[in-house]
Structures are given as C-alpha cells and as structure tokens.
Amino acid sequence: MDRDTQTVSEQLTRAVAESGLSQAAFAIALGTSPSRFSTYRSGKTKPTAQFFLRAGRIARALRAARERRIMTAPATATAVREAGDEDWAWRMLLQGRDHLRLLLQRHDGSEAAWEAAPGTTGHAGFDVLLAVLTAREFETAGEAPPEWTNVDPLPTPWLPEHPFLEPDEIIEQTPGYVAKANIFVPARDL
Template identity: 30%
Template sequence: MAAITTTERARSAAWVDRLVEKSGLTATEVAEKVGTSPSRLSAYRSGDTIPSAVMVMRMMDIAGRVLPSNGTQWASADETTEAVERDYKDHPSDALRWLLQGRDQLLSAPRSQARLLWDERVSELTDDRWETLMRVITAVTFRKKGLEPPAWAQPQRVSPDWTPLTRISIRPSDPIDPDLAQFGIQIRAKDLVTL
C-alpha cells in the first residue's frame, strides 16, 4: 500500500476541520458525539492522524444533522436558505445536500409543522438559479404532502439551462428530474435521492 502523501494529509485535515465547523459544535462536543477523544480529533484536524472511514461518516452525520436551530427536529425554510447560501459558491454538492436535507425534514414533519416552518421566509438565495432550485423542490415537496405550496415557492425558469453539480457529467441516457427540467435545471434523478 502506498504511503499517505503530505497533500493527502492536508486535504484530510481540511475536510475534518470543515466538518467540525459545519457541525456548529465545539471540538470537544464533536469528539464526544463521534466517540473519540478531543486530542484524537485534534490530530485529525492537524493531519497528524487520518480518520477511519467510519469516523468520517460519524462526523458527516453530525455535520448534517445540526441544521435545525429552531427548537424542533425540522429545519425551517430560512435555516435551509442560510445553509445553502453559505455553501453554493464553493461547495455546490454540500449546498445541494443541505437543500435535500431540508426537503427530507419537510417531508417527515407533520403538516402543521411544515406550514409553521416553511410558509414564511425572510430571505432569498442571492443566486437566482439556486433560488429557483429551492422553490421547485419546496413546491414539489408540499404537493407530495398534499399541501398547497407557500406563496414564495413560485419558481421561474432558469435560462440558459443550468446544472448545479458541474463536476458530474450528465449523459443523454441519464434520467433527469422532470420537475426541475421544466424550469431549466438539469439534475439527474439519482442525485436527488438521499439515504
């Protein structure tokens, strides 16, 4: 097996550091939640030690589960907007993950909670394409719940057609999500599936 390079150590450290920051927790709290010591987490963050795949998955789970800060277990439209806004420029796959996490929480929330957390929205995304993506996903999710979408979730077509995940090439044979495609957003249906 090849030795771990300095570049790989630096990338690993930066990635772990980013996950800890995204969690919104202190390093000690993250260490406790993932089942390691604060000193071991510090070694991951410095690149001195490379975490196992299981440890990385635990950190990803923590970073992904802290979205709601409204006292419920479900994210609001504004919390989802804030998370997407923070990441869409430099980390579009993370921004999409935040948006899909908001969608999944909206799907699992009771209808009354969905209305309470998603009917009103204070801010919009600064990028019109990402804003359209959020509006379409919100409208489709509300309809799946048997609810009328919020007034703010009225999307407009993106022009020219846009692919948020530019690192993923879409082949002509790839099924594109039809709800998004009618608004000019090209995302493979499988990229919208979460576990």
C-alpha cells in the same frame, strides 16, 4: 393609537421575536417588504386579518422548528448561502427538503414553518431549485404549496457538473418538474 391597533402592533412585535428572525427577514418570510411590515407594527397601516393570523402561525411554526432543530426554508437558504463549497450547498438543500418531508408527514401544522419565504441562497439556480423542491413536497403530500414557490424558470439552463454523467445523460435523467424550471439534475441526485 386605539386599543385594537395597539394589540395588533404588540402581537406583531411578539411574532417577530418568536420567529427568531430579524424584522426585515420576518417581513420577507411573510411575503411583504420590511418597510410595509414596519407600518403594520407602528399602527400606521392596518394589516389584513389573513396577514395578521398568518404572521402568528408562521412565527409559532418557526419557533417550534428552531427548538426541534428542524430546517425551514429560510434556514435552508441561509445554509446553502453559507456553505463553503457547492457539494456542501447541495447537502444543505437536500437536508432542508428532507426536513420538510418529515414535517409534512406529521400533519400537525408544523409545515407552516415552510410557508415562510426564504431569502436568497446567493445563487439563482439554488433559489429556484429550493422553490421547486418545496412545491413538489407539498404537492406530493396533498397540500397547497406556499406562495413563494411560484417562481419563473431560469432564463438560461443550469446543468451542474456531475462526476460521471455526461450532459445529455443528465438532461435525460432529470425529472420533468425540475426540467420545467430549466434546471437539470438526475433524479437519483434529488
């Protein structure tokens, strides 16, 4: 292995450690497969310069978010997946969204932690809603949303139960950017 390939391999190994994620989770966060990432680390395949720089930037941002106890997209997806009930899952989703909002207000690059693609929440509706809410926050801040937020609408409508609104009221009160994803939640609950 030549010197440059060795350096790339070592720095990707450091990026995995710095991210706090497993190698497989870090690969997914970067938008590649664990097997492809393994070939980058072994030097069998050379990543693009863009991928290499992105891996370092995202790893640093994930470490900084972890140290500050700020949720990231992967952490939010995990919290939703591990929630004991749907109410707690909603709280975790919205807390993650609020943390993203704070990072975007800082304008210091820490929002790169949200470029990391999350794993699944275990629920297709929450997966798509996490992507939709993340894209909305980036757009509202005047930033380009992460690639992973480009998701297809749910194939069938998701209309979570509401304690006092009827389905037609929920649909009427759902913001358009959420309804486009075939998800129906009143604006005041977002």
